[in-house]
Amino acid sequence: MLIDIGANLSSQRFDGDIAEVLQHAKNANLEKIVITGTSIAESQAAIDLCTTHTADFPDMLYATAGIHPHSADQFDPQSTSISLRRLAAHPSVVAIGETGLDFFRNLAAPDIQQRSFEAHLELAIDLVMPLFLHERNAATRQLEILKAHRDQFHSAVIHCFTSDRKTLYKYLDLDLHIGITGWVCDERRGLDLQKIIADIPLNRLMVETDSPYLLPRNMAFSPKNNRNEPAFLPWVVAGIAAHRAESEAQIIAQTGATARQFFRI
Numbered sequence: 001m002l003i004d005i006g007a008n009l010s011s012q013r014f015d016g017d018i019a020e021v022l023q024h025a026k027n028a029n030l031e032k033i034v035i036t037g038t039s040i041a042e043s044q045a046a047i048d049l050c051t052t053h054t055a056d057f058p059d060m061l062y063a064t065a066g067i068h069p070h071s072a073d074q075f076d077p078q079s080t081s082i083s084l085r086r087l088a089a090h091p092s093v094v095a096i097g098e099t100g101l102d103f104f105r106n107l108a109a110p111d112i113q114q115r116s117f118e119a120h121l122e123l124a125i126d127l128v129m130p131l132f133l134h135e136r137n138a139a140t141r142q143l144e145i146l147k148a149h150r151d152q153f154h155s156a157v158i159h160c161f162t163s164d165r166k167t168l169y170k171y172l173d174l175d176l177h178i179g180i181t182g183w184v185c186d187e188r189r190g191l192d193l194q195k196i197i198a199d200i201p202l203n204r205l206m207v208e209t210d211s212p213y214l215l216p217r218n219m220a221f222s223p224k225n226n227r228n229e230p231a232f233l234p235w236v237v238a239g240i241a242a243h244r245a246e247s248e249a250q251i252i253a254q255t256g257a258t259a260r261q262f263f264r265i
């Protein structure tokens, strides 16, 4: 079962043709898409997409609720947890996130990123919901924070994993799941990830497009707007299968089963 666990469908780049994009996904045999929430407003927009399209695409769309580390300066100790809790109560919301740490560009200051991340963790623990995590150039601190709470939160996925083997094993040691995007299909910057992709136990792996970003570079054609969409998820699977022992069909079956169980969808 093909399940895209991370698609930014509330992006403006889908404004004019979201219904067609969902139809393309269906035609490409996608069963389910989890729309990523990256701020309070974007999480609400993700929920609205689920609601608007449920009649045409029943049981296909889900959302996460969270604040991306890039937007962590909108975190407010008084109101954010209340807003997130309200969003998380919606039946379409299946995980808390996107949250985590990004010290690559530090678009928000590291200390506010950490406070926001910890508030998300507390909420996920309280609601017994899975976490949808982002991390870039911040593995040491992210691992420390996760470790401190590991006996309390139920499950978490490091989405768009692009780090090294050592970091991979540290996340796996914490019994986390790993999300892989079209980064692995990139014949230049994906080389390191290609070398370690077979080290991920198949039952800890899930797949995602991160649409509209990260258009898989192994595609046989390239869309004229250069926009990635969930329908291109099979290319991510192909990019993974090229560096693992299992067939594409096996990867689709197992990652789909894992995603259904992880998000309870």
Ligand SMILES: [Zn+2]
Residues within 6 Å of the ligand: 098, 133, 134, 135, 159, 160
């Ligand atoms: Zn991310």
